[in-house]
Amino acid sequence: MDVTSPGPATPEAGPLTSPAAGPAAGPAAGSTAGAERSGAIRDQLRLLTLTQQRFERYLSRRLQVDPAGLAVMDHLVHTGPTTPTDLARRLDASTAATTLVIDRLAAGGHVTRQPHPTDRRKVIITPADHWEATAYEHVAPLVQGVTAAAEALAPEEQAVVAAFLQRIVGAYDEAIRP
Secondary structure, three states, rough: OOOOOOOOOOOOOOOOOOOOHHOOOHHHHHOHHHHHHHHHHHHHHHHHHHHHEEEEEHHHHHHHHOHHHHHHHHHHHHHHEEEHHHHHHHHOOOHHHHHHHHHHHOOOEEEEEOOOOOOOOOOOEEEEOOHHHHHHOOOOOOOHHHHHHHHHHHHHHHHHHHHEEEEEEHHHHHHHHH
16 A cells, blocks of 8 residues: 555545535635635645545554554654653543553553653553554655655745644644633
């Protein structure tokens, strides 16, 4: 399976995901060029989200972990070994649910539990030695594709895209702010 070419998207438009559900949709907004451009951008962002979700399902299957396990492993690879309580807090999950995920990962040989160096009541969760290299084998084509796409842009274009993506991340952050 070629992860850089996930195949045609078959978006299932629903009330929460339909491009028509966005604020720029509607009779007045749909008639302007700006609304058409923002609709095209919104459509591409939606397609990117769906493709990313499909890639994550692919990666879960290839690495033989469930989606919750993949989130734990991603966190461990990016931030290093940590306690189950810290994992739960960072992933916004209960400690009980996080413990179940860690149990599955340990049973599958994906993580190890080691004594905490300074607090004998705690354990540290560490990815298995092979994990990062194995995961990177599957992620490398995507990383290389994104890098090539970014490098194909002029520096000014890179700055515009980076600023746009930063605003999109801000919009997500704002949407989930309590």
